[in-house]
Amino acid sequence: MEHSESAADAWIAPHFDELAVLDLSAARVTAVDRGRYLVRSGSAEVPAELTGKLLHLAESSVDLPCVGDWVGVRYRDGGTQASIHTVLPRRSFLRRKTAGRDIGFQMIAANIDSAFIVMSCHFDFSIPRLERYLVMVHDGHIEPVVLLTKTDLVSPQALETLIGQIRQVGVAAQIVCVSSVSGEGVEQVRSLMAAGKTYCLLGSSGVGKTTLINRLLGDGHLETGEVSHTGEGRHTTTRRHLIALAHGALLIDMPGMRELGLLGAGEGIEDTFADIRRWAGQCRFPDCTHDSEPGCAVRAAIQRGDITEAHWRNYLKLRKESEFHDLSLAERRDKDRAFGRFMHSYRKQKGRPGRG
Ligand SMILES: Nc1nc2c(ncn2[C@@H]2O[C@H](COP(=O)(O)OP(=O)(O)OP(=O)(O)O)[C@@H](O)[C@H]2O)c(=O)[nH]1
Ligand SMILES: [Mg+2]
Ligand SMILES: [Zn+2]
Numbered sequence: 001m002e003h004s005e006s007a008a009d010a011w012i013a014p015h016f017d018e019l020a021v022l023d024l025s026a027a028r029v030t031a032v033d034r035g036r037y038l039v040r041s042g043s044a045e046v047p048a049e050l051t052g053k054l055l056h057l058a059e060s061s062v063d064l065p066c067v068g069d070w071v072g073v074r075y076r077d078g079g080t081q082a083s084i085h086t087v088l089p090r091r092s093f094l095r096r097k098t099a100g101r102d103i104g105f106q107m108i109a110a111n112i113d114s115a116f117i118v119m120s121c122h123f124d125f126s127i128p129r130l131e132r133y134l135v136m137v138h139d140g141h142i143e144p145v146v147l148l149t150k151t152d153l154v155s156p157q158a159l160e161t162l163i164g165q166i167r168q169v170g171v172a173a174q175i176v177c178v179s180s181v182s183g184e185g186v187e188q189v190r191s192l193m194a195a196g197k198t199y200c201l202l203g204s205s206g207v208g209k210t211t212l213i214n215r216l217l218g219d220g221h222l223e224t225g226e227v228s229h230t231g232e233g234r235h236t237t238t239r240r241h242l243i244a245l246a247h248g249a250l251l252i253d254m255p256g257m258r259e260l261g262l263l264g265a266g267e268g269i270e271d272t273f274a275d276i277r278r279w280a281g282q283c284r285f286p287d288c289t290h291d292s293e294p295g296c297a298v299r300a301a302i303q304r305g306d307i308t309e310a311h312w313r314n315y316l317k318l319r320k321e322s323e324f325h326d327l328s329l330a331e332r333r334d335k336d337r338a339f340g341r342f343m344h345s346y347r348k349q350k351g352r353p354g355r356g
Contacts, residue, residue: 012070012111015088024072024085029065030242037065039073039082040242048073048082062095063087066107067240067252068198092141094200109200109240109252114143116189118203118212121162121177122153127169128314131272133202134171135318139268144173145192147201149208152179169311170275180211190216195248205256213253216245269322273315276307 016026027039027048037048048071050064058064065071070088075081094108094115117133119125130146137144146166151159163175176192178185189212193199201209242252270277276298280288284295301307 011091012088015070019072019086019088022072022085024074026088027071027073027082028242029067029069029071029084031239032065032067033239037084039071039084041073044079046075046080046082048084051083051085054085054087060104062105062107064107066093066110067242068110068112068200070111094136094140094142094202096136108254111198112140112142112200112252113194113197114145114192114199116145116147116199116201116203117173118147118149118201118207118209120150120153120204120207121148121159122150124204124207125162127165127310128317129204130166130171131169131311131314132318134173134272135268135322137202137268138271146171146173146175147185147189147203147212148175148177149212150179150181151177151184152181168308170273170307172274178208178212180208180215183215186212186215190245190247193245193247193249193251196250198242198250198252200252200254202254203256207256209256210253213243213251216251217243218246269315269319273311276312276315279307 012026019026025041027041029037029048030040030045031038035050037050038045039048040046054064065084065087069090071084072086072088073082073084076083090110092112093110094112095105096108097105115133115137117130117137119130125148134144148159148162154162159177163177166175174192176185176188178189180186201212203209240252240254242250244250279297279301280290282297283290283293284297285293288296288298290296290298298307298312302309302312
């Protein structure tokens with residue numbers, strides 16, 4: 001069976017044998033665009049569509065393939081088309097609450113080893129937003145790395161201050177400073193990416209994600225905004241795409257996310273705010289609400305300046321938001337209805353002549 005035989009893929013290998021029994025081949029989803037897919041096995045990338053059975057068995061959109069998924073496919077038309085029969089288990093994932101009034105989750109990408117959280121040190125720098133991305137990444141069992149881009153637009157002292165602000169909120173992840181204009185840090189980013197492993201770039205629109213990928217590719221074949229000297233860019237990336245770099249690492253470019261919803265799991269929050277959890281463990285009362293109890297270690301830490309007030313407020317905010325989004329039964333029914341509408345439009349689109 002054809003697949004890249006690197007150690008990074010070892011976890012998925014047993015599933016390939018299961019596929020072989022079903023006479024299916026393993027492939028990786030490299031792009032998803034409104035119900036249309038691209039899958040790759042080896043170096044060939046072909047269009048693919050879902051089988052009716054997979055659609056029928058899916059209980060929510062979370063069960064459908066997303067970028068980075070390993071899937072079981074059957075090729076047809078001389079290998080120029082594929083049908084996706086099954087989605088293999090995910091080792092890690094990025095997901096968010098679906099936008100709008102429908103309650104549920106949207107899978108953004110799967111099977112990512114490490115996520116680069118990209119923030120421009122010029123116009124986009126925001127600690128609360130960084131914390132939000134960190135929660136999402138931790139929740140999906142992915143290792144975060146922070147990339148500070150457009151360093152050519154700030155002084156070295158200003159950059160030091162920004163790094164200090166990140167460290168102050170207890171972020172232990174590696175921080176890499178990059179400028180796609182001067183080239184600073186680009187080779188460092190490349191050296192962090194191992195052959196056969198999968199990475200993604202997460203961050204607001206215009207922070208320079210695609211520009212960096214083009215630097216890494218060395219040929220600029222992905223479209224970006226016009227080069228601008230103010231650092232504000234125009235938005236161009238409209239879909240997620242898994243790209244193979246020359247040295248064998250895989251990288252997913254993402255459109256900037258406008259609405260970054262949270263999920264109903266506290267795990268990512270507890271990991272991201274580990275410093276607060278540490279202090280909370282030292283409060284006199286185990287059920288301390290860190291409000292007005294005596295012997296509260298959290299409030300003491302804030303007073304001493306070990307935790308900033310803003311860091312604490314953002315923790316409370318994100319925790320409240322995640323509790324709020326835990327699905328009640330009634331909400332789940334709404335979600336199922338929303339999924340039904342999605343399936344309806346998907347089937348209609350699939351049935352349209354001249355498509356897929
Ligand atoms: N000064 C400076 N400008 C940069 C740098 N990197 C990117 N830019 C500019 O920033 C703008 C946006 O860059 P993109 O790479 O398209 O940003 P993106 O993060 O891919 O944006 P979306 O695709 O919308 O999510 C463009 O005008 C780039 O030329 C940098 O290191 N320094
Ligand atoms: Mg882009
Ligand atoms: Zn307390």
